[in-house]
Amino acid sequence: MRVVLDTCILKLATFPAEHNASALIYELARAGLIEAWVSPAILEEYADVLGDHPEFVAEIVDSFPVCYPLTDLSVIRHEPDNRFLECALAANAEFIVTVNTAPGHFDRKQYQTVNVARPSEFLNVPEVRRLVKKLIRG
Amino acid sequence: MSDREPSRGQKLHARLCHFVRINEPQPCGNACVGSLVSVTAFAYAGVMYATAIVGGKVVRFKLSPALARAHRQNRGKAMTEAEAVAFVETKRRARALRRARPYLASRP
Numbered sequence: 040m041r042v043v044l045d046t047c048i049l050k051l052a053t054f055p056a057e058h059n060a061s062a063l064i065y066e067l068a069r070a071g072l073i074e075a076w077v078s079p080a081i082l083e084e085y086a087d088v089l090g091d092h093p094e095f096v097a098e099i100v101d102s103f104p105v106c107y108p109l110t111d112l113s114v115i116r117h118e119p120d121n122r123f124l125e126c127a128l129a130a131n132a133e134f135i136v137t138v139n140t141a142p143g144h145f146d147r148k149q150y151q152t153v154n155v156a157r158p159s160e161f162l163n164v165p166e167v168r169r170l171v172k173k174l175i176r177g
Numbered sequence: 178m179s180d181r182e183p184s185r186g187q188k189l190h191a192r193l194c195h196f197v198r199i200n201e202p203q204p205c206g207n208a209c210v211g212s213l214v215s216v217t218a219f220a221y222a223g224v225m226y227a228t229a230i231v232g233g234k235v236v237r238f239k240l241s242p243a244l245a246r247a248h249r250q251n252r253g254k255a256m257t258e259a260e261a262v263a264f265v266e267t268k269r270r271a272r273a274l275r276r277a278r279p280y281l282a283s284r285p
Contacts, residue, residue: 046265047261047262047264050256050265051256052244052247053244053248054248054251054254054255054256055248055251055252056255057228058228058229058235059228059229062227062229063231063236065241065244066240066241069241084265084269087268088265088268091247092243092250094242094243094246095243095244095247098244138261139262139265141262159230162229162230163231171231171236175238
């Protein structure tokens, strides 16, 4: 399964919360159970936002496949969010996982073939639940 | 066995000495037994777990070394979803300003 992770997801993953869905999604990607795609623009943003945790950024660079979108989209009103949509469409991803579903951001449930899901929604997709079981079993 | 070759006990101890905080390499004749042990090294060697709710059940999973380190760095801190969004937006704005600086500087 191919996904694109919004930067907020990775930022939230770095905080010790009681129940951290974002961290679990990251671990699924690191284990190779889901493919979390990035583009150079997204990687740049990850590095900027997660600058306090260089090892974490290095791990992301090592484990996330990179694609190079050829088209510039202007679908989402908040311009920087279009980079994630461009990457998702270029990589043929099924999901963009984000917490930013406010108007003007990822406010639609679907952009062509790409679904938008919050972390908890994503983890409740039957296929993802199977992958979580696989991850826990090791 | 030659004189220079360390014994099995010395080899084992040298391995353990990896976790011992010493400033200079010391001959390891069990002299460093009882010296201060680096808590940090042990903490980083340890495995860290987190939990999440999947399908109404709490699942426990292992964190990667880098994510575990980030969790240790952020121990005692918390961030809500709204704060995370605001944080990312602040960073984006700062980056956009950095990029626009040459243009803004050249304006009359």
